[in-house]
Amino acid sequence: MAQESPTFSPLYRQIKTLILQALEAGEWRPGQAIPSEQELAARFGVSQGTVRKAIDEIAGDNLLVRKQGKGTYVASHNDPRALFRFLRLVPIDGDLSHPKSVPLDCWRAKAGQEASRMLAIDLGAPIIILRRLLKFASKPVVVDEIYLPGEFFQGLSFETLQDWHGSLYSLLESRFGSRMIRAQERIRAVAADRSTSEALKVAEGTPLLSVERVTYTYGDRPVEWRRGLYSTAEHYYLNELN
Amino acid sequence: MAQESPTFSPLYRQIKTLILQALEAGEWRPGQAIPSEQELAARFGVSQGTVRKAIDEIAGDNLLVRKQGKGTYVASHNDPRALFRFLRLVPIDGDLSHPKSVPLDCWRAKAGQEASRMLAIDLGAPIIILRRLLKFASKPVVVDEIYLPGEFFQGLSFETLQDWHGSLYSLLESRFGSRMIRAQERIRAVAADRSTSEALKVAEGTPLLSVERVTYTYGDRPVEWRRGLYSTAEHYYLNELN
DNA sequence: AAGTGGTCTAGACCACGTC
DNA sequence: ACGTGGTCTAGACCACTTT
Numbered sequence: 001m002a003q004e005s006p007t008f009s010p011l012y013r014q015i016k017t018l019i020l021q022a023l024e025a026g027e028w029r030p031g032q033a034i035p036s037e038q039e040l041a042a043r044f045g046v047s048q049g050t051v052r053k054a055i056d057e058i059a060g061d062n063l064l065v066r067k068q069g070k071g072t073y074v075a076s077h078n079d080p081r082a083l084f085r086f087l088r089l090v091p092i093d094g095d096l097s098h099p100k101s102v103p104l105d106c107w108r109a110k111a112g113q114e115a116s117r118m119l120a121i122d123l124g125a126p127i128i129i130l131r132r133l134l135k136f137a138s139k140p141v142v143v144d145e146i147y148l149p150g151e152f153f154q155g156l157s158f159e160t161l162q163d164w165h166g167s168l169y170s171l172l173e174s175r176f177g178s179r180m181i182r183a184q185e186r187i188r189a190v191a192a193d194r195s196t197s198e199a200l201k202v203a204e205g206t207p208l209l210s211v212e213r214v215t216y217t218y219g220d221r222p223v224e225w226r227r228g229l230y231s232t233a234e235h236y237y238l239n240e241l242n
Numbered sequence: 243m244a245q246e247s248p249t250f251s252p253l254y255r256q257i258k259t260l261i262l263q264a265l266e267a268g269e270w271r272p273g274q275a276i277p278s279e280q281e282l283a284a285r286f287g288v289s290q291g292t293v294r295k296a297i298d299e300i301a302g303d304n305l306l307v308r309k310q311g312k313g314t315y316v317a318s319h320n321d322p323r324a325l326f327r328f329l330r331l332v333p334i335d336g337d338l339s340h341p342k343s344v345p346l347d348c349w350r351a352k353a354g355q356e357a358s359r360m361l362a363i364d365l366g367a368p369i370i371i372l373r374r375l376l377k378f379a380s381k382p383v384v385v386d387e388i389y390l391p392g393e394f395f396q397g398l399s400f401e402t403l404q405d406w407h408g409s410l411y412s413l414l415e416s417r418f419g420s421r422m423i424r425a426q427e428r429i430r431a432v433a434a435d436r437s438t439s440e441a442l443k444v445a446e447g448t449p450l451l452s453v454e455r456v457t458y459t460y461g462d463r464p465v466e467w468r469r470g471l472y473s474t475a476e477h478y479y480l481n482e483l484n
Numbered sequence: 485a486a487g488t489g490g491t492c493t494a495g496a497c498c499a500c501g502t503c
Numbered sequence: 504a505c506g507t508g509g510t511c512t513a514g515a516c517c518a519c520t521t522t
Binding site: 005010011012046047048049052054067068070 | 509511512519520521
């Protein structure tokens, strides 16, 4: 039944792949329940325990959410719990107010060297650039510059951003079916330049965190590149090492 | 067999607790193999699958390491793979040279306000403070100031540090039986002061990463507090968001 | 009562490392 | 050949949510 040793892949991993493919194909939408373990077991012709182990792994990657007694749901960025999964910034005093996103700018351009490399697209391919401010308790704390491949986000405009109440990722998910799965951040310390210092209301030259993020969707394909400048006067970047 | 609903704890979690207790009591030492799943199942009077699930969770917390065909081993900071688990600093060019630790200073003191809070010890309790430099490819990149509760690390001296070839955590584990399990880092951007700028060979005022870390051992007891200043001219702090 | 995920068992067999 | 962890199954029962 199983393959020969060099490329051995256990059954539950093959099932996992099948479920991931269905997920990627949009067979079940974010926030909705997937079929029960019994149904999936019947569909794939394996035991419930094998489906279970496949789902366990996918849930471990935060793509599915189990709810005992109810079912297993497709993870969604609309879920408020998902907010701080990618935003690791915390106020020094434990004041957990939700940040507010203020769009500053949004325009189309062609991918330069850096953007094309980060997003794995052709040099000169259309991209969308957007700038925005993140406010905590109505104080500006982060300036973001976000690069998106134009191909996937045709209708995105400044007005869309202004009208949307919720996180950017929840917008991209709901309106464009684009699902942010994981991200990688490169952090360094830089001095605030003129325009940044004005936006964040700090002195020019103030040390800031530069947080460069590449965000990936299914199949480890990059779909977002951004650079954020974080003022750490009243906040810090929190990281758990396990 | 199981308890009533409000405090329900599945059997495998109780087994997990028992294994953790044995681990904490030092029944098996770092780097050594624990008994086989069959033996543990017999010892605790449960099925192998239940022991297995308990071990799965503990391995997920990086306290045990499974090796197919060989056994399950107690995780150790002597294992070279453990090195970059807590050090998230990476050279900009992918040059993965191992860092070299250079002790600068080591003295005893009494816990001040901050140290006592971070280490959860009494104000005025004995602590050990040590300063060191971390060099990548013989260039200074990090200055660390490390606070340890004096009670647990009696014999620690400057000479001990100089003589040790390996990571600090592997020293603390081997010589003092202290096991670093998880840590929490708070990151902000600061300007280099005079003495730091000299140690890192950067201009005074250069933006640096300030990385404050509290490290925990069994039972979520803090055993280390440190503050590192990272030069991010040729390195960055890498963080995976899942 | 019915349906879902969650736990537990017992047994068979596979892949891997060592003797 | 043997012992270890790893996979897979089938069935029983528990906990949780909804009807």
